[in-house]
Amino acid sequence: MTAPFVYPSGKRYALRQARVLGRSLPKPEGPLDFDGFATVDILVDEGAIAKIAPAGAVDFGDVPEAALSGRIVLPLFVDAHTHIDKGHIWRRKRNPVGDFPSALAAAIEDRSANWTAADVAARMEFSLRSAYAYGTTALRTHIDSIGAQTRISWPVFAEARERWRDRITLQAAPIFSVDFALDRSHMADIEAMLDAHGTGILGAVTYMVPRLREGLKTLFELAERKGWELDFHVDESADPAARSLKIVADMAIERRFARRILVGHCCSLVLQEDDERQKTIDAVARAGISVVSLPMCNLFLQDRHPGRTPRWRGVTALHxxxxxxxxxxxxxxxTRDPFYAFGDLDMMETWREGVRILHLDYPFADWAPAVAAAPARAMGLDLGQLRPGGRADMILTRARDFPELLARPQSDRIVVRNGQPSTAEPPDYAELDGLKGLAP
Known part of the structure; x- marks a missing residue:
């Protein structure tokens, strides 16, 4: 913050002249500026937001206060699609080719050789500490669920979820090729692990395989019987003929599926003919499906050919x-695995790069919910807003408009949880050196 900024002490205090997105508030608080921000005063009391009012409109009494002078305050982030079970394995299983088939092969090799419960637990913990330090309040991870790994990773996830329950809300979905849905033994393992350790979400990777509809039918039927939600990796491909998204949407409509569905990637959608793309988009909207784009990973993997500059960005038709x-x-x-060599579960980075890759700019305010309220809605969580009566969880920045906010990494942001500034910092990579193959 602006020097010499000192965060107010005590359990009751005021933040004056905070710039907060109107969309982050349950109701407008005064006029909005060009970027959609309202300038407000925030009263915090006993870890909760006691009041939000237009700047200078309300006397909060004799309480400690800090003048933010129009600096932006954000709700905490919600990260709806991660892989914390495979994060941080790049050093021992690189993907120098950089394409999707090579990433898949490398991850399978590393999983077979190294993914003990202790290894998975340590890397999950490292990932969650990073996300927490950067200001994430809820996160959904996909868990590789094939063979013996299913029985190894799910109890590890359940232990992490319990350990982190008062800090980050954790959800998880299994990931396996839709072909495996036709294997009764595999699905019995999946059902047992989700019953014991899951969060009510079933998932798979959908490809244009001969028995795609049959596999999807099995997954829909199980989700209906158990009352589970669905989360699919869909059409992570540069092939315009990859059209499983339309099949998923049509099946959800036909079955009148009542639970939430989230689909990720959908890369091939942008490469299809206009009329075909629109038919799919219309079906997705009618089915009530939410869509998550993964701009950094898909930029890294898609349209990669040796000696040739990529011709497209790998992301879906989000606009x-x-x-x-x-x-x-x-x-x-x-993050730092064969699918993406970089990343740190910092949603500020994801937002900043997403704006550049996907043109999520003017009007910036229309796209800001994509890192908080929209994923919270997809995950069934009441998060992503600053509201009176809610927890005083927020991120204070130096920025005063969107170009300032997105020009820098905001490494000096102040993450506030339960009304108090967090002292958490991202862990040192050297902490992973004790795991097999991860020391330099």
Missing amino acids: ELKAAGVNVMIASDN
Whole structure:
């Protein structure tokens, strides 16, 4: 914050002249500026937001206060699509080719050789500490669920969820090829693990395989019987003929599926003919499906050919989906593994890069919910807003408009949880050196 900024002490205090997005408030608080911000005063009391009012409109009494002078205050982030079970394995299983088939092969090799419960637990913990330090309040991870790994990773996730329950809300969905849905033994393992350790979400990777509809039918039927939600990796491909998204949407409509469905990637959608793309988008909207784009990972993996500059960015038709009324968002996806060599589960980075890659700019305010309220809605969580009576969880920045906010990494942001500034910092990479193959 502006020097010499000192965060107010005590359990009751005021933040004056905070710039907060009107969309982050349950109701407008005064006039909005060009970027959609309201300038407000925030009263915090006993870890909760006691009141939000237009700047200078309300006397909060004799309480400690800090003048933010129009600096932006954000709700905490919600990250709807990650892979914390495979994060941080790059050093021992690189993908120098950089394409999707090579990433998949490398991850399978590493999983078979190294993913003990202790290894998965340590890397999950490292990932969650990073996300927490950067200001994430809820996160959904996909868990590789094939063979013996299913029985190894799910109890590890359940232990992490319990350990982090008062800090980050954790959800998880299994990930396996839709072909495996036709294997009764595999699905018995999946059902047992989700019953014991899951969060009511079933998922898979959908490809244009001969028995796609049959596999999807099995997954829909199980989700209906158990009352589970669905979360699919869909059409992560540069092939315009990859059209499983339309099949998922049509099946949800036909079955009148009542639970939430979230789909990720949908890369091939942008490469299809206009009329075919629009038919799919219309079906997705009608089915009430939410869509998450993974801008950093798909930029890394898609349209990669040796010696040739990529011709497209790998992301889905997010603008067109949003225009059709679809709930859209962006998320971190993979971190430092064969699918993406970089990343740190910092949703500020995801937002900043997503704006550049997907043109999520003017009007910036229309896209800001993509890292908080929209993913919260897709996950069934009441998060992503600053509201009186809610927890005083927020992020204070130096920025005063969107270009300032997105020009820098905001490494000096103040993450506030339960009304108090957090002292959490991202862990040192050296802490992973004790795991097999991860020391330099």
